[in-house]
Amino acid sequence: MLKGLCSWTESKNGMMICATVATVGGLHLLATPPQNVLGILPAFEFTVGGRDVGAQQVVGAALLICGACGLGACCL
Numbered sequence: 001m002l003k004g005l006c007s008w009t010e011s012k013n014g015m016m017i018c019a020t021v022a023t024v025g026g027l028h029l030l031a032t033p034p035q036n037v038l039g040i041l042p043a044f045e046f047t048v049g050g051r052d053v054g055a056q057q058v059v060g061a062a063l064l065i066c067g068a069c070g071l072g073a074c075c076l
Contacts (some may be wrong), residue, residue: 012074019070022063029060 008014034054045054053070 013070015070015074019067019074022070023067026060026062026064029056029063031043031060032056 001057023041033053036054037055045052047053
């Protein structure tokens with residue numbers, strides 16, 4: 001069932017859509033201020049280069065890197 005549901009991601013267009021969504025999601029998370037994680041865990045933050053960084057910025061950076069690499073792999 002999962003193979004049938006996710007098989008569209010194996011095409012070039014599917015990979016491009018997933019990579020674009022990951023890139024946009026990563027940029028969004030990087031741009032927003034730190035807040036509670038999943039609404040239940042307390043926010044944590046530390047300062048890097050004068051900017052507050054929390055869990056969502058870490059996840060955003062990972063999404064941005066994955067999305068950018070995915071776009072490079074499927075489109076270049």
